[in-house]
Amino acid sequence: MLNVGNVTLKTNVLLAPMAGVTDYPFRTIIRKFGDFLVFSEMIASQAMIRHVIRTKKMVDRLDDMTAIQIAGSDPDVMAEAAKISVDCGARLLDINMGCPVKKIVNNYAGSALMKDERLAGRIMESVARAVDVPVSLKTRLGWDNDHRNAVSMAKIAENSGIKMITIHGRTRFQMFNGKAAWDQVKAVKDSVLVPVIVNGDINSPDDANKAICESGCDGVMIGRGSVGSPWLLNSVDHILNSAALVDFDKKALLNEHIQLMLEFYDQENVYKLCRKVLLSYCKGFGGASALRDKINRIDNLEDTMDVLQEISSGI
Template sequence: MTVTIGPIKLCMPVILAPMSGVTDMPFRRLVKRMGVGLVISEMIASQAMIRHTRQTMKMIEKSADEQPMAVQLAGCEPEVMAEAARLNQDLGAQIIDINMGCPVKKVVNGYAGSALMRDELLAARIIEATVKAVSVPVTLKMRTGWDDHTRNAPRLAKIAEECGVQMITIHGRTRCQLYNGKSDWAFIRQVKQAVHVPVIGNGDVVTLADAEALLEQSGADGVMIGRGSYGRPWFPNQVAAYLSDKTLLPDPSLSEQHQIIKDHVEEMLRHYGEETGVKIARKHVGWYSKGLNKSTDFRVSINQADNAQAMKALIDEYYVALSDS
């Protein structure tokens, strides 16, 4: 299975979802090295992109070994979205992804993210302006609709295709569901039937069986994995192998996980500096250790570590003890 986005062919039909506060360059590079078709940046506000805020420029930093990668933009003004897309193309983005799926209140209240699904004319203007502004492929991520009464993703997908979008990702919930309930993978089939461009299914893929069921129910061309990769950067590659030929790749051994975590923490420290790097690393270390022996006490100690040396010492002590037990 391959997915083609304009001139770009993905070798595997598995994509790492854009996740605010998660898919920074260190995490994207890690997942890419382990095996995934495409990685996508955190959601970037188009206005902040144009202002070149320090935080935004850090969010769009990229490396050669994570290509191809996409930069996801959010906004509600066609001209601003177009300019932000041009800037990111100039900075090396190979794909521009438009966010019309974020359900977070502060984004929706700014008439961006999934709020745009309530205004198809404005959504079309934003898509058209973005497509015309760049020569790289433009993709779109959205939900099934605003609520159960307005599940208009198939119609908006058709509009997007007519405007030049070259791949569409559907999270199987409405905006009003937020992350509650179950992702409706079967509904995604209606989007697949409405367009000719690749359609990617997203939502609640945390096991190999989930990925297989999503494809069966939706008819989608590929799978996007978000929260299922928390603490498991190897999971997208496991999904890709399973979808390819039912290969069951094992989780890394505890000693291998120990090394993965150490390398990841080092990259975060280099990327952010010690103070911010330690704060961001805490949640990742917590995710890595979830379900392991005495992980609750370990997470408490990690959250209390206020410098890199202390954090790294705690990680070594915990994982060496696990490997020896």
């Protein structure tokens, strides 16, 4: 159990926000394996306040353990987006100050905010004041090797009313290269009283154990390792907290994931999204390489269903 402001998390294993991945179908599949706090895809605050349809879809059908993550650089717009997120049912609100992507950074959002602590503080304060649900921060170790200010950011966060901090153990400059430095997250954990979550390269229960040992953190956040292996959070929860292991059949899981996609998205282009999901589950299936070729050639919904049928029948 982990207390984040007035919300009690049943486990300290969290699903990372991932744009293009952590949609309603993915979150639903993850939640079959436990009461994990799951995060929406990053929501652009400007799009949220303009009620862009594609954005609203991203925050449709939240369950009681879903956090919405918002991104942006204007404190007032962020506060407004936060209020809308809570109206959509967000249990917790997360602020993105870690995204390294140029399009976001060039708008002074995401990890660029690590370079402007004053603005970062104003955004956090404005959002925390706007909503009743707890607000968390997700950030990195710093902008680059010479500017590792995660500790300073964490202190500002705590003073601004932030109730949990997640640190991806890389700098923005590193993007996704190298290895996440879990040991460097320890300084952040030691500098604040609010829970600190370690993130980056946790791909097995053993990784999770090491990450907790090296960082001293209160919990782990798992991203890429769960893609195509949604049971990973349960395996980690089992090792860290003796959670019961949930039985599953991988083919049935994939089937359910695809059915959720078909039901949630417009039929016209859903096959493109399904293609990504099918590819992610390929590893471990017999003839995975030939299967991948076949999936890459999927061009419509009928092809999608044919490949799914083929996988289900064991080919």
